[in-house]
Each structure stands twice: as structure tokens, then as C-alpha cells.
Amino acid sequence: MKIVLQNLTKKFPGRGKKAQGEVTAVNDLSFEIADGELLALLGPSGCGKSTTLNLICGLEKPTAGHIFFGDRDITVLSPELRGVGMVFQNYALYPHLTVRENIVFPLENRKGKDKLSREEMNAKAQETARLVQIEELMDRKPGELSGGQQQRVAIARALVKMPGVLLLDEPLSNLDARLRLKTREEIRRIQKQTGITTVFVTHDQDEAMSISDRIAVMRDGVLMQLGKPQEVYDNPESLFVAKFLGTPPINVFEGQVRGERLYIGDEAVLEAGGVPDQPVWVGIRPEGFLPQEDGPLSCALGRVEVLGRDISILSSHPACTGQTLRSIISAETRVDASAAQVHFALKPGKVFLFHHETEERIPCVLG
Ligand SMILES: Nc1ncnc2c1ncn2[C@@H]1O[C@H](COP(=O)(O)OP(=O)(O)OP(=O)(O)O)[C@@H](O)[C@H]1O
Numbered sequence: 241m242k243i244v245l246q247n248l249t250k251k252f253p254g255r256g257k258k259a260q261g262e263v264t265a266v267n268d269l270s271f272e273i274a275d276g277e278l279l280a281l282l283g284p285s286g287c288g289k290s291t292t293l294n295l296i297c298g299l300e301k302p303t304a305g306h307i308f309f310g311d312r313d314i315t316v317l318s319p320e321l322r323g324v325g326m327v328f329q330n331y332a333l334y335p336h337l338t339v340r341e342n343i344v345f346p347l348e349n350r351k352g353k354d355k356l357s358r359e360e361m362n363a364k365a366q367e368t369a370r371l372v373q374i375e376e377l378m379d380r381k382p383g384e385l386s387g388g389q390q391q392r393v394a395i396a397r398a399l400v401k402m403p404g405v406l407l408l409d410e411p412l413s414n415l416d417a418r419l420r421l422k423t424r425e426e427i428r429r430i431q432k433q434t435g436i437t438t439v440f441v442t443h444d445q446d447e448a449m450s451i452s453d454r455i456a457v458m459r460d461g462v463l464m465q466l467g468k469p470q471e472v473y474d475n476p477e478s479l480f481v482a483k484f485l486g487t488p489p490i491n492v493f494e495g496q497v498r499g500e501r502l503y504i505g506d507e508a509v510l511e512a513g514g515v516p517d518q519p520v521w522v523g524i525r526p527e528g529f530l531p532q533e534d535g536p537l538s539c540a541l542g543r544v545e546v547l548g549r550d551i552s553i554l555s556s557h558p559a560c561t562g563q564t565l566r567s568i569i570s571a572e573t574r575v576d577a578s579a580a581q582v583h584f585a586l587k588p589g590k591v592f593l594f595h596h597e598t599e600e601r602i603p604c605v606l607g
């Protein structure tokens with residue numbers, strides 16, 4: 241099922257007479273999610289991710305704008321008619337029902353030809369429980385489960401009716417690291433197998449990068465960028481998006497373009513053909529540094545960490561906005577860990593320039 245969001249806005253009224261503190265949770269959001277696609281919605285706390293999901297499933301009504309499923313405008317359609325499975329951020333399970341009854345719940349009350357017998361419902365519940373590995377917990381109540389187990393019951397409950405659209409709001413937040421990795425692969429597998437159009441909300445950019453077809457990055461209710469994970473990583477359109485994706489994070493420097501050359505401090509580090517003279521933010525990915533004796537960027541060496549496949553060099557530079565400059569280089573490279581300084585050349589494809597005020601990307605080819 242294709243989903244289209246068209247100029248979607250959601251304002252929450254403020255309190256009191258003057259309606260002070262009105263919040264625009266979602267601000268003129270427009271994008272499409274292709275049929276069968278898994279889209280990750282990524283952004284900091286409070287940026288409007290849950291509100292966006294609530295609008296898609298119909299729990300909230302937009303202040304303005306439209307939502308389409310396929311060609312059908314469903315903006316005012318009631319939630320139960322939308323065919324959406326949702327796992328909420330707080331995955332509210334029914335406390336007085338067993339796990340089996342919780343999973344079966346969306347299948348109850350079906351009418352006419354869609355009506356299922358008790359055996360059919362239990363079989364479906366069993367099948368979905370197997371997918372998320374909670375078969376042995378079917379007779380327990382939610383209060384008798386760990387947070388991670390409850391979360392998996394919520395996923396099973398959203399999947400059991402094989403909805404046309406699946407909305408997952410931080411569905412893995414309560415799982416430990418290993419189970420989290422496993423479950424996200426499992427969600428991806430189930431999603432691919434069933435072809436359910438899925439929106440997956442997360443804070444975790446690693447998670448977003450690894451399982452999604454495309455990523456939408458939001459900030460303050462606004463869509464900042466939408467694209468394939470690698471595209472967004474390789475071509476961030478703003479400093480915000482550049483900083484949001486990547487571990488370790490991108491290194492940001494105060495820089496200057498003068499005479500078509502990029503300066504960090506007094507050092508000319510790259511050619512910047514066609515860029516007018518101006519102060520800039522320079523973002524350099526950790527893998528963009530090459531240790532070289534005559535490299536133009538001179539940094540005070542902190543520590544060298546050998547990570548097996550890679551080496552991480554921690555250093556510092558007065559123009560770097562972070563205290564520590566993190567670079568990752570291949571393990572074959574020789575680095576004198578006892579030296580006071582390390583000199584870097586830069587890989588032009590890993591260096592981005594941003595406007596000093598708007599923080600938008602300055603289109604240019606560095607060399
Ligand atoms: N019912 C509501 N009434 C008033 N304001 C609300 C309501 N729901 C959300 N908000 C506000 O709207 C903004 C977006 O909230 P939302 O829950 O969509 O954020 P989020 O991106 O899901 O954050 P998180 O990652 O913390 O879950 C926030 O500023 C929040 O305080």
C-alpha cells in the first residue's frame with residue numbers, strides 16, 4: 241500500500257485563554273512511502289515522529305493537509321477502517337488478558353466472511369508468536385513479562401491481522417543489545433516476506449541505516465532530508481543531518497574559504513573551486529582523514545586505539561567544535577603513537593561545507 245503525506249500539519253493547542261504554548265508537532269510534511277517499502281523515521285526527541293504515526297493511523301486528526309493510502313484519501317477515515325497495525329512507543333498491552341488473548345484481540349469481532357473460528361485465530365496467534373519468539377509465553381499475563389517480552393507481544397499483535405500498513409514506534413527500545421539486533425533483522429525479514437509497507441520510528445541512526453530502504457530525518461516537525469541510507473550519509477543537505485548520521489559522528493570545524501581554497505585555521509587543506517569567500521562549517525567524516533607526514537591539517541595527538549580491522553586516532557585541533565577529533569584509518573597504516581602531533585591529508589569526498597548561518601550544504605566539488 242502506497243502512503244502519501246501531503247502538506248501535513250498538526251498543531252496542539254496551548255493551554256489557557258491566550259492558548260499560550262501552542263506546539264506545531266508536524267509542520268507541512270510532504271512525502272511518499274512506496275508500496276512494500278520500509279521507511280525509517282529518524283530524529284531527536286520531540287521532533288514529531290510519534291505524531292506523524294498517529295496521523296497515519298488516524299488516532300490524531302491533522303490540522304491541515306491530507307493522507308492517501310494508494311489513491312484513496314483517508315484523512316478523515318476512522319482508525320479501525322484503515323487496515324493499519326501499530327506498535328506504540330509504550331506498547332499498551334491489555335493487562336488482564338493473557339499473551340495469546342492480547343495477540344488474538346485484533347482478530348476478534350470480525351464480521352461476515354472475514355470471521356474466524358477460535359481455532360483459526362489461535363493458529364494465527366501461534367504463528368505470529370513464533371515469528372517473534374514468544375511461543376512459550378502464551379498463557380502469561382503482561383505483568384509477568386520482561387519489558388522486551390512485552391514489546392515482542394506488541395509486535396505480534398500488530399502483525400497478526402497482516403495489515404496493509406505497519407507502523408512501529410521505537411519497537412526495540414526495551415530489548416538488550418543482542419536481542420535488539422536479532423529482532424530488527426527479524427522485522428526486516430518479516431517485512432520483506434510479507435511486503436507490508438512499514439514506517440519504523442527510531443532515535444537510533446545505526447538501526448535506521450541498517451534496516452530501512454529509505455530514511456526520513458525530521459527536526460522540529462519538519463522533514464530535513466529523505467533518501468536511501470547511503471545517499472543521506474554520503475550527501476547530507478544540512479549540518480543537522482550530517483551530524484545526525486554516522487558513528488563515530490562527523491567532525492565539525494570552523495573554516496574559511498579564501499581565494500577558492502578551504503582553510504582550517506591558517507592551513508589551506510583543500511581546493512574549493514567556485515566557492516565565494518566566506519566563513520563555513522567544515523564537516524569531515526571520521527574515515528576522511530589520511531595520516532601523512534606533510535599533511536596540511538596538524539592536530540595534537542591524544543590516543544591511538546587499535547580496533548582490529550581499523551585504527552581510531554583521537555586528537556584535537558583548536559578549530560574543531562568538538563573536544564576530540566575522531567578519525568578512523570585502516571589497520572595497515574603506520575601511526576607513531578608516541579608523537580606529539582599527527583598530520584592529516586583529507587579525502588575530498590568525505591569533506592562537506594555548510595553555510596555558516598543557515599547551516600545548509602554549500603554545493604561544491606572539493607579537490
Ligand atoms: N497531545 C499533545 N498535546 C500537546 N503537545 C503534544 C501532544 N503530543 C505531542 N505533543 C508535542 O508535540 C511535539 C512532538 O511530539 P512527538 O511525540 O511526536 O515527538 P517524538 O518525535 O515522537 O519524540 P520521542 O522521540 O521523544 O518519542 C513535542 O513537542 C510534544 O511535546
Ligand SMILES: [Mg+2]
Pocket residue numbers: 289290291329409
Ligand atoms: Mg515518540
